[in-house]
Amino acid sequence: MSTNNELKVGSNEMELVDFRIFKQESDGVYEGIYGVNVSKVREIIKLPNLTELPGTPEFIEGIFDLRDVVIPVVNLAKWMGITEPEEAKKNSRVVITEFNNILIGFIVHEAKRIRRINWDDIEPASFMSGGGSVEGSKITGVTRIEGDNVLLILDLESVVQELGLYEPDTQNAPKEIAQFSGIALILDDSSTARKIIKDAVVKMGFNVVEAGDGQEGLNKLDDLYKTYGEDLSKNLRIIISDVEMPKMDGFHFAANVKDDDRFSKIPIVFNSSISDHFSEDRGIEAGGEAYMVKFKASTFYDEVARVVRAHMK
Numbered sequence: 001m002s003t004n005n006e007l008k009v010g011s012n013e014m015e016l017v018d019f020r021i022f023k024q025e026s027d028g029v030y031e032g033i034y035g036v037n038v039s040k041v042r043e044i045i046k047l048p049n050l051t052e053l054p055g056t057p058e059f060i061e062g063i064f065d066l067r068d069v070v071i072p073v074v075n076l077a078k079w080m081g082i083t084e085p086e087e088a089k090k091n092s093r094v095v096i097t098e099f100n101n102i103l104i105g106f107i108v109h110e111a112k113r114i115r116r117i118n119w120d121d122i123e124p125a126s127f128m129s130g131g132g133s134v135e136g137s138k139i140t141g142v143t144r145i146e147g148d149n150v151l152l153i154l155d156l157e158s159v160v161q162e163l164g165l166y167e168p169d170t171q172n173a174p175k176e177i178a179q180f181s182g183i184a185l186i187l188d189d190s191s192t193a194r195k196i197i198k199d200a201v202v203k204m205g206f207n208v209v210e211a212g213d214g215q216e217g218l219n220k221l222d223d224l225y226k227t228y229g230e231d232l233s234k235n236l237r238i239i240i241s242d243v244e245m246p247k248m249d250g251f252h253f254a255a256n257v258k259d260d261d262r263f264s265k266i267p268i269v270f271n272s273s274i275s276d277h278f279s280e281d282r283g284i285e286a287g288g289e290a291y292m293v294k295f296k297a298s299t300f301y302d303e304v305a306r307v308v309r310a311h312m313k
Contacts, residue, residue, distance in 0.1 A: 012252035019108040073105040168295040178305035182237040214248025243272040251286040258287035
């Protein structure tokens with residue numbers, strides 16, 4: 001499905017699958033425009049015959065077998081409380097996604113196209129979360145498209161976590177956790193993800209500096225350099241960065257860091273929900289020392305320790 005092999009590392013661009021969900025109102029049908037990162041999409045198929053799962057919420061339509069893999073299917077319209085037009089239901093598609101190393105299908109009414117969008121043009125959707133709507137609380141970003149329309153980027157990880165289909169592994173830490181001193185810079189647009197990572201690296205002895213996107217991360221590096229000067233790399237032991245972030249993504253951030261002599265020796269570990277091998281390759285090409293899939297405590301601690309030790313030699 002993915003076409004992002006054409007994207008240049010550090011270009012600060014992403015590709016989105018543009019899909020639509022229609023809403024039946026008393027005065028007509030309205031079109032909702034949504035997107036999801038191509039890197040999380042395996043394929044898009046016609047709605048198959050599903051086996052219902054008794055005792056599950058109504059928005060979990062059921063399961064089906066895709067090449068010997070059982071995949072749960074979520075009806076996004078039902079989950080968002082949208083009344084579906086009958087015609088839209090008949091023509092539904094299933095977007096098969098993979099992230100956090102799990103496969104799940106999402107029913108949409110129409111899959112339109114793939115869009116290439118610069119992260120600079122994506123605004124965080126934090127302003128929507130205070131509205132109390134189910135839809136608003138699970139939007140991670142917004143961007144304008146042609147016709148002055150707005151495309152909403154769904155936070156699929158939050159959807160799946162809320163449904164109980166995925167829980168971050170934050171408990172299975174090694175019995176002995178390596179101890180270090182110094183600073184860890186954490187970049188993630190999700191405050192929940194930052195807290196999980198912060199709690200982990202604090203256990204390792206680090207002090208934490210946080211940033212919500214790549215641009216803020218560069219600003220934090222500038223501030224740290226004003227404090228530590230040429231000794232920064234002796235004090236800032238590691239940078240742990242998400243990939244998908246508004247304004248500046250993790251790959252573009254890393255490319256900037258590695259091109260700056262002040263910061264180039266500081267190791268970067270990517271910690272992302274995107275679990276395809278191509279993104280891992282892009283992360284290494286961008287200058288990362290490691291790429292991990294969120295969030296598996298059993299490997300997180302060991303991988304961070306490995307990178308920090310290698311940097312200290």
